[in-house]
Amino acid sequence: MPSTSTTVTYLFDPLCGWCYAAAPALQYLQGVDGVDVALAPTGLFAGPGARPMDAQFAAYAWANDQRIQQLTGQPFTQAYRDHILGAANGRFDSGPATLALTAVAHTAPGRELDALHALQRARYVDGRDTTDAAVLADVLNTLGLADAAAMVLAPDAGLHSAMAARVANAQATLQAVGARGVPQLVVAGQGEALRLLSGDALLGPREQLVALVRAAAAD
Structure with missing residues (x-):
């Protein structure tokens, strides 16, 4: 076993289809x-990045999702298409899911990646609306994360401030490494210099991903 630990910062958004495609690689890496995998939600599709789920955007999203499925094998079901992309008055807003993950980070930090993957499956496979606090809380309760679920149902100013700080830090990291978009992996090399690994590494062979992480940490 290595004598020192390497922290890999995962820059992502819970509503990013390519981030969902990267889930198996993140699980392997963990x-x-x-x-150690540290989650850094960027807020890409929250706040100013959120938008209504109109027919035009839904069609664009479904076409992109089908491409992701063909390339990676990650499923995007008809339930997702009907109940999420086809929902009347739906929203494309990752703020609620990011808030839920922040609640997990505060109450059970070792389970945050599990929670992210569960929320992704709830949306893309089960067709459940992860902009709905009740849905988010139910998913977390199913994972045994009752404290985080309670925070989601009654969020206070401290939880919102914590989420804002995480998003700001993630965006600062994106800028520091000159990256745009997600998913991205960042590794702290020797002397704490940040090394960017392209998100494409998450879609390649697992052994190659680990080798890239080791090399970046030693650089």
Whole structure:
């Protein structure tokens, strides 16, 4: 087992289809000895980045999702198309899911990646609306994360401030490494210099991903 731990910062948005495609690689990476995955939600589709789910955007999203499924095998179901993309008065807004993940980070930080993957499955496979606090709380309760679920149902100013700080830090990291969009991986190398690994690394062979992380940490 490695004597030191390497932290890989995962820059993502819970409503990003390519981030969902990267879920199996993140799960694998989390299980590698000496590697810690730290989640950094960027707020890409929250706040000013949120928008109504109109027919034009839904069609664009479905076409993109089908391409992701063909390339990666991650499923986007008819339930998702009907109940999320086809929802009347629906919203494309990652703020609520980001708030839920922040609640997990505060109450059970070791489970945050599990929670992210569960929220992604709830949306893309089960067709559940992860902009709805009741849905978010139910998913967290199913994972045994009752404290986080309670925070989601009654969020206070402290939780909102914590989410805003996480998003600001993630955006600062994106700027520091000159990256645009998500998913992205950032590794702290020798002397704490930040090394950017392209999100494409998450879609390639797992052994190659680990090798890239090790090399970036040693650089």
